[in-house]
Amino acid sequence: MKFLLYAVSILVMSLTVPWFFSTEPGDAMNAPDAGLPLWVIYNIGASIFYAALVAALIHWAWNASAGAPEEETTSGGAGQ
Amino acid sequence: MIGILAQVSTVATGEPVLGTSGLIFIGIYCCLLLLIGWLGHRAKKENTLADFYLGGRGLGFAVLLLTLYATQYSGNTLMGFAGDAYRNGFNTLSIVMGMMSIIGAYFIYAPKLYRLSHSRGYITMGDYLTDRFHMRSLTVCAVILGIVALCNYILTNMLVLGKLVVWLSGGGISFTTGVIVLAVIMVAYEFLGGMRSVAWTDMMQGLILLLGVTLIFGAIFYYNDGVTGMIERLHEHKPQALVAPTAAENREWWSRIVLFFFGISMYPHAIQRVYSAKSEQTLKRSLQFMVFLPLITTLLMVLLGVIGAGKFPGLDKTGSDRITLLMLQDLAQTGNSGLSQALVVLFVAAIIAATMSTIDSALLAISSLITKDIYQPLRPSLSQDQLTAFGKGSSIVLMAVTVGFAIWLQDATTIMALIKLKLELLCQIAPAFFLGLHWRLLRGSAVLAGLLTGTATAVLMKQFGVLADSGISPGLYGLAMNVIVLLVVQALLPVAKRTSL
Numbered sequence: 221m222k223f224l225l226y227a228v229s230i231l232v233m234s235l236t237v238p239w240f241f242s243t244e245p246g247d248a249m250n251a252p253d254a255g256l257p258l259w260v261i262y263n264i265g266a267s268i269f270y271a272a273l274v275a276a277l278i279h280w281a282w283n284a285s286a287g288a289p290e291e292e293t294t295s296g297g298a299g300q
Numbered sequence: 301m302i303g304i305l306a307q308v309s310t311v312a313t314g315e316p317v318l319g320t321s322g323l324i325f326i327g328i329y330c331c332l333l334l335l336i337g338w339l340g341h342r343a344k345k346e347n348t349l350a351d352f353y354l355g356g357r358g359l360g361f362a363v364l365l366l367t368l369y370a371t372q373y374s375g376n377t378l379m380g381f382a383g384d385a386y387r388n389g390f391n392t393l394s395i396v397m398g399m400m401s402i403i404g405a406y407f408i409y410a411p412k413l414y415r416l417s418h419s420r421g422y423i424t425m426g427d428y429l430t431d432r433f434h435m436r437s438l439t440v441c442a443v444i445l446g447i448v449a450l451c452n453y454i455l456t457n458m459l460v461l462g463k464l465v466v467w468l469s470g471g472g473i474s475f476t477t478g479v480i481v482l483a484v485i486m487v488a489y490e491f492l493g494g495m496r497s498v499a500w501t502d503m504m505q506g507l508i509l510l511l512g513v514t515l516i517f518g519a520i521f522y523y524n525d526g527v528t529g530m531i532e533r534l535h536e537h538k539p540q541a542l543v544a545p546t547a548a549e550n551r552e553w554w555s556r557i558v559l560f561f562f563g564i565s566m567y568p569h570a571i572q573r574v575y576s577a578k579s580e581q582t583l584k585r586s587l588q589f590m591v592f593l594p595l596i597t598t599l600l601m602v603l604l605g606v607i608g609a610g611k612f613p614g615l616d617k618t619g620s621d622r623i624t625l626l627m628l629q630d631l632a633q634t635g636n637s638g639l640s641q642a643l644v645v646l647f648v649a650a651i652i653a654a655t656m657s658t659i660d661s662a663l664l665a666i667s668s669l670i671t672k673d674i675y676q677p678l679r680p681s682l683s684q685d686q687l688t689a690f691g692k693g694s695s696i697v698l699m700a701v702t703v704g705f706a707i708w709l710q711d712a713t714t715i716m717a718l719i720k721l722k723l724e725l726l727c728q729i730a731p732a733f734f735l736g737l738h739w740r741l742l743r744g745s746a747v748l749a750g751l752l753t754g755t756a757t758a759v760l761m762k763q764f765g766v767l768a769d770s771g772i773s774p775g776l777y778g779l780a781m782n783v784i785v786l787l788v789v790q791a792l793l794p795v796a797k798r799t800s801l
Binding site for chain 1: 390393394396397400401403404407408411412414415527531542543544545546547548550553554557561580584587588591592594595599738
């Protein structure tokens with residue numbers, strides 16, 4: 221289960237790259253006429269989605285990632 | 301970072317950037333750092349390594365969040381990112397995602413590592429490696445990689461600090477004096493309170509950084525007609541900034557994100573902050589907030605650089621690294637000069653804060669690695685008092701050596717390529733954490749073989765420019781070799797006993 225979650229988060233991370241909007245070198249004249257380019261909006265939107273996904277995973281799947289039931293620990297560990 | 305060096309080194313003498321009031325503000329800021337250091341000393345609970353290097357494992361939500369934030373953003377955030385965006389347009393958005401990806405990496409290893417660190421008393425990353433793999437050579441190799449990367453990190457930031465002082469004072473304060481004074485301040489508050497002082501000063505530095513970035517961007521965005529004005533000027537002066545990246549540029553984009561994912565998440569001082577959290581809830585909440593912070597830091601600086609590209613077209617590399625200051629100077633003419641002056645002071649304070657918070661955290665981490673992972677195993681009979689005293693002494697020596705190197709290298713350029721190697725090295729440690737924490741049969745000898753192969757591959761490819769045009773970082777080629785060798789050696793070795801961790 222946890223490996224599926226890791227794979228999903230890494231896949232979403234990779235999909236934030238604007239692969240689907242790639243241009244050929246020297247395509248400077250293909251800039252949009254007005255407003256923010258679609259690929260910029262896509263990237264910012266995808267980045268926000270990724271951030272929300274990671275925040276949700278940390279909230280809901282923390283124990284799954286830790287691989288054991290939660291054992292709430294507080295300050296004062298055994299560290300010497 | 302190199303961009304900042306180039307930028308500040310162009311102004312060796314001339315008019316001071318800060319007036320008397322600005323210099324007084326910076327002076328008060330430095331005094332506050334010392335005061336916080338002393339308060340950290342007063343708050344000390346015991347004279348142990350855990351108290352000195354992890355603040356007694358008691359960092360609460362606000363402190364943990366802001367120390368993570370201040371540590372991960374250096375002066376480069378304010379100067380280098382905007383300059384990069386000026387030159388490359390919206391392609392620099394890759395850095396925003398890169399900074400977010402670090403938290404995605406924490407999600408994979410921090411939950412389990414945090415629990416282990418509290419139940420088994422880890423202080424450094426070497427403690428986990430020793431406990432998990434029981435292989436001294438692996439621990440030493442990983443620790444050496446961490447130290448080399450952090451030394452590079454400190455050195456570049458020290459060079460920035462020194463040149464910044466020369467620039468701010470118009471040459472009135474020399475590089476050597478500036479570096480020594482700021483180094484003494486950092487060592488003083490770190491010596492007094494260790495991680496507690498560093499985290500508390502990081503908190504103040506993080507707030508200045510956050511405030512500086514948002515206010516500067518807000519003012520510049522407002523006086524430049526927002527998104528509409530930005531796009532119109534780009535259409536007129538730099539339409540290529542609006543064009544989507546090519547396939548090669550997308551590969552480079554992806555490579556940058558992945559390098560951040562595996563490299564920055566392995567910073568030894570970031571791992572120590574995971575150990576330092578007061579509770580699991582504190583760590584979770586801090587990371588949940590951290591993942592959104594690039595949207596109000598990195599993204600704003602990228603947009604600022606893009607606005608600058610439309611406003612001041614035709615700048616060269618050095619000029620474009622100065623774009624934030626140009627925008628502030630422009631603000632003084634078109635907007636409110638009083639506001640602009642205040643923002644320049646805030647901007648300078650934010651750069652100094654970001655740079656100092658990076659140096660002090662890295663210095664503390666190196667000191668802990670030397671004391672706990674290298675010195676203690678050689679002298680196992682030493683008491684906690686003696687080890688803490690050694691750790692404090694090593695911080696002073698390390699800082700003195702770094703200051704010496706910074707003064708020696710202040711005008712050197714050829715060595716800069718070498719000290720750029722940081723993330724390429726750190727990401728070779730990643731399999732020990734990402735795989736080691738979740739694969740109980742993984743053996744230390746397989747991890748060590750992978751680490752050595754990956755490091756050699758990354759360094760050689762970087763040095764000789766192999767596949768430099770591919771758009772993929774040498775560090776990632778090294779990491780790929782690292783994992784392949786790890787899997788092959790693991791398959792060849794007899795099946796190991798499952799670790800209890």
